[in-house]
Amino acid sequence: MTTTLDKPTPDTPDTPGTPEAAGDDGRSARSIVDAVFRAREIAIGGALALLILGTWLANPGFLDDQGVKDLLLNSSILVLLAVGQSVVVMTRNIDLSVGSVVGLTAFACGHFVSGTDHSALTVVLLGVALGTVCGLVSGALVSFGRVPALVVTLGMLYIIQGIDHAWAHGEQINAVNVPDGVLSLGSGSVLGIPYLPLISAAVLAATGYFLRTYRSGRELYAIGSSPDAARLAGIPVRRRILAAYAFSGAIAGFAGALWLARFGTVVADAANGWELTVVSAVVVGGVAITGGTGTVWGAALGALLLTTIGSALVVLKVDSFWQQAITGVLLLAAITTDRILQVRTTSALRKRSRR
Numbered sequence: 001m002t003t004t005l006d007k008p009t010p011d012t013p014d015t016p017g018t019p020e021a022a023g024d025d026g027r028s029a030r031s032i033v034d035a036v037f038r039a040r041e042i043a044i045g046g047a048l049a050l051l052i053l054g055t056w057l058a059n060p061g062f063l064d065d066q067g068v069k070d071l072l073l074n075s076s077i078l079v080l081l082a083v084g085q086s087v088v089v090m091t092r093n094i095d096l097s098v099g100s101v102v103g104l105t106a107f108a109c110g111h112f113v114s115g116t117d118h119s120a121l122t123v124v125l126l127g128v129a130l131g132t133v134c135g136l137v138s139g140a141l142v143s144f145g146r147v148p149a150l151v152v153t154l155g156m157l158y159i160i161q162g163i164d165h166a167w168a169h170g171e172q173i174n175a176v177n178v179p180d181g182v183l184s185l186g187s188g189s190v191l192g193i194p195y196l197p198l199i200s201a202a203v204l205a206a207t208g209y210f211l212r213t214y215r216s217g218r219e220l221y222a223i224g225s226s227p228d229a230a231r232l233a234g235i236p237v238r239r240r241i242l243a244a245y246a247f248s249g250a251i252a253g254f255a256g257a258l259w260l261a262r263f264g265t266v267v268a269d270a271a272n273g274w275e276l277t278v279v280s281a282v283v284v285g286g287v288a289i290t291g292g293t294g295t296v297w298g299a300a301l302g303a304l305l306l307t308t309i310g311s312a313l314v315v316l317k318v319d320s321f322w323q324q325a326i327t328g329v330l331l332l333a334a335i336t337t338d339r340i341l342q343v344r345t346t347s348a349l350r351k352r353s354r355r
Contacts, residue, residue, distance in 0.1 A: 077262070098274065101131050113260075284306065
């Protein structure tokens with residue numbers, strides 16, 4: 001994707017005639033990349049459809065009203081986390097602390113509202129605020145401190161878990177002490193569709209629109225493709241990476257508040273181990289671990305696929321161990337596919353530029 005980034009411009013959607021839209025070579029390069037990842041997302045969607053169809057044929061109860069509702073609810077929080085994680089991965093970084101942030105914010109929000117009549121909005125705002133702080137700490141160390149993202153976020157994972165366990169002291173937040181207004185956020189629905197998947201879909205759509213339409217969203221892709229080139233082009237690389245981590249943290253905090261609303265009962269190690277599941281969903285969904293390519297739509301499909309695999313194995317009465325094995329196979333296959341596509345796309349772009 002060829003863009004003109006020499007002079008800062010307002011962060012507004014592109015309109016015909018802007019520098020970003022100029023140049024046949026840029027449009028050709030972008031069309032090739034877009035076609036590759038549209039095909040990738042279609043393939044994931046096809047695999048998801050086949051999995052659902054096969055499970056339904058084996059057990060028709062899989063797609064009854066309650067089965068569909070459970071599938072949507074079970075995937076909602078993972079889809080949210082995949083959206084936040086994908087924004088970070090696009091910048092050639094990673095956030096391994098999202099699972100621990102969910103656990104911390106879920107417990108903190110539960111402790112804050114336990115025995116009170118606070119509203120769901122208060123819980124959500126608290127969760128987002130706590131998550132954003134965690135994301136800013138990680139982002140500052142990665143972007144301004146220049147500490148490797150793997151080291152920073154792994155350290156944050158253990159720090160947050162330690163704080164959570166020291167705070168909890170084995171305490172458990174019980175659903176009977178959580179206000180009904182908060183619980184209704186996790187159990188309520190509109191026209192038969194639960195709130196949680198609707199919330200996830202809204203966040204997904206807004207993030208996808210921003211990344212594709214706004215300059216600062218596309219700059220995240222440029223940073224992931226080549227941080228040095230992005231810096232030379234005048235992109236504020238450090239600030240963009242900091243913003244990506246803040247967004248991931250905010251989404252994780254939001255997910256923690258929704259976790260409390262969904263389950264009511266919360267312990268200190270809520271969402272323990274989810275960070276690897278989130279990364280797997282993002283990579284399986286076509287967001288390259290090396291940054292610069294992929295979409296949040298693909299990440300959401302990856303999250304849906306992993307969730308559906310888990311639900312299908314339960315319905316088919318298969319040992320849950322196989323879910324981890326299948327996830328590992330899909331992860332390796334996705335990374336291999338990314339590498340093959342990267343080589344072929346680069347070759348196609350070079351041939352096009354020679355013409």
